[in-house]
Amino acid sequence: MIEVYITPDKVYEFLPRNRWGRIFFGTFIGFLFPSCECGIVPIINRFLEKKVPSYTAVPFLVTAPIINPIVLFATYSAFGNSIKFAFLRALGAIVIALVLGIFLGFFWKEPIQKENPITCHEHDFSHLSPARKVFQVFIQAIDEFFDMGRYLVFGCLFAAIVQVYVPTRILTSISASPVLAILLLMFLAFLLSLCSEADAFIGASLLSSFGLAPVLAFLVIGPMLDIKNLLMMKHYLKARFILQFMGIVTVLVLLYSYMIGVML
Secondary structure (H helix, E strand, C coil), X not given: CHHHHCCHXXXXXXXXXXXXXXXXXXXXXXXXXXXXXXXXXXXXXHHHHCCCCHHHHHHHXXXXXXXXXXXXXXXXXXXXXXXXXXXXXXXXXHHXXXXXXXXXXXXXCCCCECCCHHHHCXXXXXXXXXXXXXXXXXXXXXXXXXXXXXXXXXXXXXXXXXXXXXXXXXXXXCCCCHHHHHHHHHHHHHHHCCCCCCHHHHHHHHHHHHCHHHHHHHHHHCCCCCHHHHHHHHHHEXXXXXXXXXXXXHHHHHHHHHHHHHHC
């Protein structure tokens, strides 16, 4: 639908005119558009093709799978109708999105998208009739499905292997150190590659074994950085940006969850 119905001119009509406004726009617009992390990367790619700035698109990538009402309600329900975890999860995503937006808006000086003439070619569907536009929506969806499905399937396969063959006792035996426990659950979130609408229930089951800070790290980093997303990012985005993204997200999630654990 983004490819067919949204033109660059329409995108720019909604974007704020100044850089700070665009960073905040990308950070918070995800609240209105429920997007699972399983499909957020192709959406971001479409936005970048529509000339949306990276400092708007990447904050949306980070927050959309977390701050939308569906995920917030799932998190609230998973932790026994506790608003604390939903709030802390959303706050962490917003902080990280703002930092990434500032980094891309003021310090990053090159495109983050790969130079791919197939994906970067701009199609003009504005002249089509409504019926033809609907038909093109399905055509684009089918193309996107077969293009990205292989990465999604491979990521799910790897995550399933980890869930089956890694004993839980190995994970819980090293949870004594707060920093180590945080890093462990961050790595676990990366490996398991759970949907952002369901991972809170897994996180809730880990709370008694690991405590608040590690579980919070699990909830925050999972939708931002997992195997499925990394494979899809590799398809669309430059390796240098992906490495920077991974480093910034990892450090910020570690610091944020540790600080919350100390304060609470």
